[in-house]
Amino acid sequence: MQRRDHPLPSRSLGTVRTLTSFHYGPPGGAKVYVQASLHADELPGMLVAHHLRERLAELEARDALRGEVVVVPVANPIGLSQWLLRSPIGRFELASGENFNRHYPALRDAVWARIEPSLGPDAQANAALVRAALRESVAQLTVESELEAQRRTLLALACDAEVVLDLHCDAEAVLHLYAGTPLWPQTEPLARHLGAQATLLATESGDQPFDEACSQIWWELAEKAGPARPIPLGCLSVTVELRGMADVGHAQARQDAQALVDFLTHRGLVAGEAPPLPPLPYPATPLAGSMPVTAPVSGVLAWHRAPGDWVREGELIVDVIDPISGQVTPLASATDGLLYARENLRFVTAGTRLAKVAGQEARRTGKLLGA
DSSP states (O other), X not given: OEEEEEEEOOSSTTOOEEEEEEEESOSSSOEEEEEEOSSTTOOHHHHHHHHHHHHHHHHHHTTOBSSEEEEESOSOHHHHTXXXXXEEOOSBOTTTOOBTTSOOOOOHHHHHHHHGGGOOSOXXXXXXXXXXXXXXXXHTOOOOSHHHHHHHHHHHHHTTOSEEEEEXXXXXXXXXXXXXXXXXXXXXXXXXXXXXXXXXXXXXXXXOOHHHHHHHHHHHHHHHHOTTSOOOOOOEEEEEEEEETTOOOHHHHHHXXXXXXXXXXHTTSBSSOOOOOOOOSSOOEEGGGEEEEEOSSOEEEEESOOTTOEEOTXXXXXXXXXXXXXXXXXXXXXXXXXXXXXXXXXXXXXTOEEEEEEOSSOOOOSOOSOO
């Protein structure tokens, strides 16, 4: 194992932050990238990364890793340092107001300019060209802030990997995944091993989150190149939502880490026989079919349904109660589907997104992710 420290440029005199990556297995071939807590107050991924590193050390000692596995257990030192009145603020950078998991650079045009003259009929040779061009394009990105430097550093570590796993969590939730629609055949074994109760698919969710910055470019380049110059879907990039913010414990984290090892074994990146694929708890659904339940008024929440429940369109999900007027505002699901996530606060203001239901029918357009 190698530890590498990546200093970020200081925003203020007397301060400096560092990203740390841990590298297991032989470099130069297949590569896997795993990062945790890009939203810094989403902690389950940090503990899963801790147990994953223990397993990777064991596998490396047995010479069982068939490629390099890079783990960044703390992907957002900027956000991790942001506290206000004893509360962590890890989703948005306080200096800019930007979401830490948005606005990653779109590199399609830069990569295309580098690879187009050399593309040929060999898909794997073309994939190698893409990876080299991605490394060069990321290295040449200019940065003007600590946040941009953090984005560039993370993307540099991940851009040439064939598997990218971005470990997050929701407020209160069952385990679920976000992935590109063309990647579902590759994502399904991961969903089975993790026991994902929902997988939300989109070709573009809006504002360029980290997973799409890594994977979307591959199907965009393939479309530009055409069938005579085939480019494979060379990066399986998935956002893994590890249940809710309070779901931080050794037993569950060990199980999740082992599920990731089982998935890498299934892909041939870890030596040995992969366990049989478990059943798929819930089919993949379009992200555009994820229907939010939003509070039209402020008040106290009283839940009728919990994450993991199957609900029908029109079924009561939650009451919003005004304790001054006594008014009770009942809110129902807008679709048949799985209630996979809900708010962990119990008092909300008007406009708060309270819950998400994974429906089969794509109904929404525009930006599909929350703020």
